[in-house]
Amino acid sequence: MPIRVYNSLTQKKETLKPLKKGKVGMYVCGITAYDVCHLGHARAAVNFDVIYRYLRQNGLDVTYVRNYTDIDDKIIKRSQETKMPWQELTQRYIAEYQEDMLLLNVLTPTLEPKATDHIPQMVEGIQKLIEKKKAYEANGSIYYSVRAFKDYGKLSHKNIEELEAGSRVEIDETKKDPLDFALWKAAKPGEPTWDSPWGPGRPGWHIECSAMSTHYLGMPFDIHGGGRDLIFPHHENEIAQAEGTGSKKFCGYFLHNGHVNINAEKMSKSLKNFKTIKEVAAEHTPEVVRFFLLSVHYGSPLDYTEKNMQDAKAACDRIYLLEQRLETIPPAKKAGPPQPKGELEKALAKSLKDLDKKFKTAMDDDFNTAAALGAIFETVRLYNKYLDARGGETTPFAQWARERWEAQRECYHQALGILGLKSSDYFAQWKKAGAQTKKIEVAWVEKKIKEREEARRQKDFKKGDVIRGELSGCGVELKDRPDGTTEWHFR
RNA sequence: GGCGCGGUACCCAAAUGGGAAGGGAGCAGUCUGCAAAACUGCGAUGAGCCGGUUCGAUUCCGGCCCGCGCCUCCA
Incomplete structure (x- = not known):
């Protein structure tokens, strides 16, 4: 069964066809390391983690690259405010992020490159753009000449004329066109700098991602991901940077996750309406946080509310409560044949059998975790029903069903990164969280x-x-x- | 203003050209010393509104209304 994905580039669901058979190259925009991360960052990380996991489960050899932006305006600003050297600052927040990822059971990507380790690749890329007349120098800075790239706007589906008309971009006299963006910023006093053919300076934000993605994955590569808010200008500019040097395509599929909302507004640092990953995890347990993030399709908005968190907990509890019941059934010595007798056993056996198919169908369809979880609950209900009727005795069927369920649960756990705990550990998490809150x-x-x-x-x-x-x-x-x-x- | 996404029961949320999964809440019942959990039953004749296409639309097309996002840093 082919995996289908919604591609922001074409605005359609398409069959995922890897460029090289059996291999997938995926680049996802990570974080700018200047502050602690909130639930919105967690959503992006968890959603692409599930995609990574599921592609691997389907036998694909995935090279997953997720970067760290460790130089930019916000970092410099924060560094000056806190009097902490920028290296120390970024190192600290990268470490924090890695703790968060561990907490949320997010697998470590194949590679986690940092921008500042790839200055030569960026310089090289900028040079090529200058050669191709896609970029120009002005006062020691280099800008991308947006109008020189005819496909500009093909991802965000904007056209240049309209962009200019409704432009809120502040007028910068050094740029030839307000739409142009910086590839290289000339050094300012007190700022970290690197040498370049145009004098000391530092890279613009967008260039790092096209430089690192193509450096590690080549060009074109398969999947580029990130939050919806990165479509414009970040990913649009990456395309311009990568494709501006020649005729090659940058990337085949752009996948974007929806935002986390709070009170119907996007959670963000600037609005100060965010909850940090650690806060939410301490309050609601990492397992439920992750369950919550997967309870909706990754592309849709997701509302963080107390009620929704409680609903997620109740749903998640339901699965672990079944687990708790099953733990009283001794494991089978040998995996006997099911031999279901009676309606309930037959119904359960069928449900267990169908569940794998339903799960796969849901996940193949643009990683529809909400539908996949829905299918699991259908089986949970039938399982409870059977257990209610069974009485306490251990039968070969009960043992078979338990083994089967555990095996399937492990498979879903591998794909989703949830439902893998022992029930006692799950409820212990809650005791800890409850005792605290x-x-x-x-x-x-x-x-x-x-x-x-x-x-x-x-x-x-x-x-x-x-x-x-x-x-x-x-x-x-x-x-x-x-x-x-x-x-x-x-x- | 431009572009994009979405409006499904009290809340959250899937799928679908042939009449709507799943979770939560609620009510009633079974069970239990009482509870809890679990199970059973009840709950959208209708999917923002209005048209169109079709034998048939929640699902396709058009218009309108509403919400959100992006257009400046942003996962």
Whole structure:
């Protein structure tokens, strides 16, 4: 089954055809390392992580490059404000980002190049553009001559005349045309600089990505990704830079993820309406954060609200609660044949069988994680239904079904990066998070539960219920098991 | 103003030219000492509005309204 992707370049869903059989080159714009990252950055990282994972699961040899921008205006500004050398600043936030990625179970890309390690490649690229009359020098800076590139606007589907008409670009006298953008910025006092044929200076923002992507992946390469907000001007300019030097195509498929909104507005640093990855993960657990990010198609906007996070938790709980039930079924010594008997077993066996197909169909269709999760829940319901009816006894079918489910779950885990925890670990994450946000000691809860158990043993149900009420008021939910023990979790 | 994306039940959210998955919330029930969880049942005769194409449209086309994003740094 072919994988189809929505290509921003053509604005259509297309079959993904790798340039080299069995291999995919993918470049995704990473972060500018000058501050901590928020949920919006997490979304981009997680979405492309899923794409990376899924392509690999389909046997493709993916070279995944995700860069770090470690020199730009914001970095310089922040460095001056904080009196921290820019190298130290960027190193610090790259490290923070890597912690965030680890937290969210994002795989490390094949390569994570930094802009400042590729100045020669950028200089070389700029030189070529000058040779091709696509760029010019002005006061030690080099600008791209946008009008010299006839395909300018083909990604963002803008045309130059209209851009100019509605231009909000501030007039810069050194540029020949307001639309032109800097490839190389002449040194200013106190700023980090590199030598170049045009004197000391530093690269513009866009050149690093076309330089690094083509350096590592060649030209053309298969997939270029990033947030929607990068379509213009960043990716548009990358195309101009890469394709301006010749007739070769830059990249076949541009994939863009939607933004994370908060109160129906884009989450962003400048609006100060962001939640950092660490904040959200501490409050809602990394697993649920990731689940939340995958509960919607990657191209659509996603609203961060307390309600939506709770819904995501409830949904995610549902899967881990099933897991908890299944853990009581002893694993089979040998993987016997299913031999389903009765309607429920047959229905479950069929559902398990169909699920792989449904999952694949959903994922093949532009990585539709929302639909894939939907399919999983259909099976979860049938599984619970079967378990309710089964009684406690261990049958070969129950063991077969468990093994089958675990194997499938592992496959979905590989692709999505969620649903891979032991249920006890998942709920332990919640106890930790709940204890923090609700300011309740886990030990205190457990002491209360012991008191209640004692009361119940003495048939003092009234006292037991009082304790439960007390705990419930603190957001602690109890679940009495048949064996007399009590499981608990934060609501 | 230009370009792009979207408007599906109380909320979130998929698919689809033949009449709408899934999750949450709600109500009723089964189970449980009581709960919780789970399960069962109920819930859009209609998909922003209006036209058109079609035997048939939520799905295609056109218009309108509304929201969001980009056009300046941005995942």
